[in-house]
Amino acid sequence: MPNNKSxxxxxxxxxxLYIPNIIGYIRILLNCYAFAICFSSKRLFAALYFLxxxxxxxxxxxxxxFNQASTFGAVLDMVTDRISTACLLVxxxxxxxxxxxxxxxxxxDIASHWLQMYSSFLVGKASHKDVRDSSNWLFKLxxxxxxxxxxxxxxxxxxxxxxxxxxxxxxxxLMDVVVTTxxxxxxxxxxxxxxxxxxxxxxxxxxxxxxxxxxACVLYDTEKKQKR
Amino acid sequence: MPNNKSxxxxxxxxxxLYIPNIIGYIRILLNCYAFAICFSSKRLFAALYFLxxxxxxxxxxxxxxFKQASTFGAVLDMVTDRISTACLLVxxxxxxxxxxxxxxxxxxDIASHWLQMYSSFLVGKASHKDVKDSSNWLFKLxxxxxxxxxxxxxxxxxxxxxxxxxxxxxxxxLMDVVVTTxxxxxxxxxxxxxxxxxxxxxxxxxxxxxxxxxxACVLYDTEKKQKR
Numbered sequence: 001m002p003n004n005k006s007x008x009x010x011x012x013x014x015x016x017l018y019i020p021n022i023i024g025y026i027r028i029l030l031n032c033y034a035f036a037i038c039f040s041s042k043r044l045f046a047a048l049y050f051l052x053x054x055x056x057x058x059x060x061x062x063x064x065x066f067n068q069a070s071t072f073g074a075v076l077d078m079v080t081d082r083i084s085t086a087c088l089l090v091x092x093x094x095x096x097x098x099x100x101x102x103x104x105x106x107x108x109d110i111a112s113h114w115l116q117m118y119s120s121f122l123v124g125k126a127s128h129k130d131v132r133d134s135s136n137w138l139f140k141l142x143x144x145x146x147x148x149x150x151x152x153x154x155x156x157x158x159x160x161x162x163x164x165x166x167x168x169x170x171x172x173x174l175m176d177v178v179v180t181t182x183x184x185x186x187x188x189x190x191x192x193x194x195x196x197x198x199x200x201x202x203x204x205x206x207x208x209x210x211x212x213x214x215x216a217c218v219l220y221d222t223e224k225k226q227k228r
Numbered sequence: 229m230p231n232n233k234s235x236x237x238x239x240x241x242x243x244x245l246y247i248p249n250i251i252g253y254i255r256i257l258l259n260c261y262a263f264a265i266c267f268s269s270k271r272l273f274a275a276l277y278f279l280x281x282x283x284x285x286x287x288x289x290x291x292x293x294f295k296q297a298s299t300f301g302a303v304l305d306m307v308t309d310r311i312s313t314a315c316l317l318v319x320x321x322x323x324x325x326x327x328x329x330x331x332x333x334x335x336x337d338i339a340s341h342w343l344q345m346y347s348s349f350l351v352g353k354a355s356h357k358d359v360k361d362s363s364n365w366l367f368k369l370x371x372x373x374x375x376x377x378x379x380x381x382x383x384x385x386x387x388x389x390x391x392x393x394x395x396x397x398x399x400x401x402l403m404d405v406v407v408t409t410x411x412x413x414x415x416x417x418x419x420x421x422x423x424x425x426x427x428x429x430x431x432x433x434x435x436x437x438x439x440x441x442x443x444a445c446v447l448y449d450t451e452k453k454q455k456r
Contacts, residue, residue: 015446035331071350072445079342083335090318090331103263103318107311110338114307121349122299217300218243 018068023059024076027052031084038091038164046161052084053157078117085109088160095167096174105203112206112213119216152205155198162192246296251287252304255280259312266319266392274389280312281385306345313337316388323395324402333431340434340441347444380433383426390420 015021034048056077063069086106093102141148166177166188178196182189243249262276284305291297314334321330369376394405394416406424410417 015449016442036328070446071449072442075343075346075442075445079339082342083338086314086334086338087331090321090327090334093318094322094327099318099322100264103315106314106318110311110314111307114310114342115303118303118345214244214300214303217303218298221243221299 015070015072018063018070018073019066020059020063020068021070021073021076023055023062024073024080027055027059027080030055031080031087035087035091042165046165049084049088049157049161052080056081082109082113085157085160088157088164092160092163095164095172096177097171098174101174108203108206112209115210115213115217119213119220122220123216152198152202155195156202159192159195159199162188162195243298243300246291246298246301247294248287248291248296249298249301249304251283251290252301252308255283255287255308258283259308259315263315263319270393274393277312277316277385277389280308284309306341310337310341313385313388316385316392320388320392323392323400324405325399326402329402336431336434340437343438343441343445347441347448350448351444380426380430383423384430387420387423387427390416390423 030048030052034045034052038045059073059077063073086109089102089106089109093099093106096102143149163174163177166181178192181192258276258280262273262280266273287301287305291301314337317330317334317337321327321334324330371377391402391405394409406420409420
């Protein structure tokens with residue numbers, strides 16, 4: 001039975017109070033506090049960042065379990081991810097030289113996600129993760145295999161946090177620190193090596209994504225012209 | 229006469245070679261070089277950043293003059309703006325304490341633009357600058373008056389560049405520098421005061437935009453449910 005009387009007041013309130021979205025707000029508070037104390041207490045920062053990551057998985061689970069998936073929730077998640085990664089790259093650019101490395105990673109992160117989201121809207125896909133039509137083998141592997149995609153994404157975050165925890169004083173040389181850590185032959189070396197690999201693959205994917213998304217933007221214009 | 233044979237390749241090449249888009253690529257190169265030399269040559273950095281800003285206006289004019297407006301061009305512009313502002317805020321967070329100020333400005337910039345773009349797509353508006361339906365007086369003033377909007381946007385960039393040029397050594401206290409500059413009573417003081425005002429208004433607008441965009445996301449879900 002169609003409901004002709006739209007009740008914007010209660011409905012709007014309800015979505016903002018959905019359980020997954022409340023978890024989303026908690027994530028934001030965790031991140032705010034984490035970055036406020038990141039230099040004074042590195043381990044607490046890493047723990048809070050990890051906790052925020054766990055919340056990200058939990059709120060997705062809650063959305064499905066309580067049937068409270070919402071567009072607002074999806075955007076909240078997306079924006080929180082983007083900002084927390086950006087802030088992490090900013091503080092890494094403060095403790096490591098050359099800071100151009102992390103500035104570039106930030107630029108690549110913003111550009112690839114922005115282009116991907118824009119082109120997804122133009123093409124009308126449900127999520128930027130639902131890409132099926134690309135001939136590139138790496139692209140197919142990445143999007144066809146959720147575990148591989150998960151590994152690459154998590155590897156980036158793990159690498160950034162590990163690099164931050166390893167840093168002992170301000171403005172160290174990134175290459176020196178990475179090489180020293182890898183040479184140690186410790187469990188940490190293995191962790192850094194594995195996450196470095198995953199992070200590198202993710203950056204390559206980001207670059208390919210930008211090209212694909214740009215092509216989609218161009219195709220959108222071409223098809224619009226042909227329809228006239 | 230409808231063209232049934234679509235010629236994707238020539239069209240796709242052409243768009244990438246549109247004059248406004250070539251200017252877009254030049255903007256990116258200018259920014260890359262500018263940020264690479266920003267600490268060694270502050271004035272050159274400021275000049276290049278300003279030049280990139282001029283190119284932004286020029287490529288819009290070229291797009292209209294040569295009828296080469298494209299979706300790809302619009303996205304290229306948007307992404308270049310977002311990244312150049314982000315990188316500027318990053319280097320400011322390196323030279324000023326507390327860096328939390330610039331981290332917050334970065335977060336607000338990313339969040340407000342991301343939410344605004346997402347909700348624009350949902351609502352189907354042509355550009356995030358075409359907002360007509362909001363009861364907030366400041367919002368109406370901002371979007372109703374292109375010069376006011378321009379002043380606020382430019383003020384932010386001018387303030388950030390000015391702050392960077394003023395900084396003499398690493399990690400100064402932001403509040404001290406701003407207060408000292410304002411007390412000087414020089415033309416610089418006036419410039420900083422005016423741009424500080426415009427930038428503050430822009431941040432308030434950003435916060436309101438986030439709320440409006442979030443409401444639009446919620447409304448989108450509500451309407452989708454009612455249509456079933």
